[in-house]
Amino acid sequence: MSSSIKDLLESTISHIPKNSQYSVSQKDLKYCLANIIGKKKEFLITNPEYILSISEEKVFLKSVKLLNEGIPLAYVIGNQEFYGYKYSVNKHVLIPRPETEIIIPKILQYGDSVFKKKNNIMLIDAGSGSGCIGLTIAGERPSWKILLTEKSLKAIDVLRENSHKYKYKNCSIIASDWLKGLNKNIADIIISNPPYIEHGTSQIDNTVFKYEPHSSLFSSDRGLKDIKTLIFESKLALVKGGFLFMENGLGQSEDIIRNLKENYYEDIDIILDYNNIKRFTVSRNS
Numbered sequence: 001m002s003s004s005i006k007d008l009l010e011s012t013i014s015h016i017p018k019n020s021q022y023s024v025s026q027k028d029l030k031y032c033l034a035n036i037i038g039k040k041k042e043f044l045i046t047n048p049e050y051i052l053s054i055s056e057e058k059v060f061l062k063s064v065k066l067l068n069e070g071i072p073l074a075y076v077i078g079n080q081e082f083y084g085y086k087y088s089v090n091k092h093v094l095i096p097r098p099e100t101e102i103i104i105p106k107i108l109q110y111g112d113s114v115f116k117k118k119n120n121i122m123l124i125d126a127g128s129g130s131g132c133i134g135l136t137i138a139g140e141r142p143s144w145k146i147l148l149t150e151k152s153l154k155a156i157d158v159l160r161e162n163s164h165k166y167k168y169k170n171c172s173i174i175a176s177d178w179l180k181g182l183n184k185n186i187a188d189i190i191i192s193n194p195p196y197i198e199h200g201t202s203q204i205d206n207t208v209f210k211y212e213p214h215s216s217l218f219s220s221d222r223g224l225k226d227i228k229t230l231i232f233e234s235k236l237a238l239v240k241g242g243f244l245f246m247e248n249g250l251g252q253s254e255d256i257i258r259n260l261k262e263n264y265y266e267d268i269d270i271i272l273d274y275n276n277i278k279r280f281t282v283s284r285n286s
């Protein structure tokens, strides 16, 4: 026999192992259950006597087991919200982060003001992963043309799934090693959230290290190799006056600014995240 929402949540919460190294929060459990029954989490509060189907209950109990093992919620339920959109994710793509959302309105603002006389702004999202950045911009600005590039073929499967879900007509996806092989002077804006964590660092969450793809996380040269490659390759792909936006890690800004200047970028600006960490650089191709 199946249980009600109220009974299932109560019995699950009382069975969460107290000594587990992973703390499964009640909030995650509720989000997970709401996702399984295809409702908003408020539904759980207003309908505590709703009886789950046998298969919904089975999926929930299996999900609780995975959460107790430390698997991130987004991988367990297979999706993550980002800037109001819902993107499919699996172990082959980075889970979209709240701090990455900060860059979306900034890019829209730059595009709208700097290129206001242009009909078709061309934006490249380099290393798209799930597509959270590029697809979100495609949704917010249907008149822009968005090119999503990604090296991992398994990530591209997820990217295609997300692109098909939203059925945007202004997006194309290509497999490529950063911007190699692209035509010159094609992009008005390039955005990338590249891998930027130093190999061997102890400052990484155990769950992130264990479950998220290392090809999305780590870069050599103290985490700066991919950023430097992007700075170099964007110089060719950007139009004169085009903008490069890049996410980076803690303490990397000074090195990035130096490298941007060495490559003759101008009007360099820093964008802070919610913790006042210098999280993004914006610069203009001279």
Ligand SMILES: C[S@@+](CC[C@H](N)C(=O)[O-])C[C@H]1O[C@@H](n2cnc3c(N)ncnc32)[C@H](O)[C@@H]1O
Pocket (backbone or CB within 6 Å): 093, 094, 095, 096, 097, 100, 126, 127, 128, 129, 130, 131, 132, 133, 149, 150, 151, 152, 155, 176, 177, 178, 193, 194, 195, 196, 215, 216, 217, 226
């Ligand atoms: C930090 S993740 C960012 C994913 C997504 N843009 C986001 O913000 O959630 C970096 C992405 O870059 C991709 N990547 C790593 N090396 C690459 C390369 N040489 N060329 C293209 N993409 C690459 C990874 O596969 C991964 O999807």
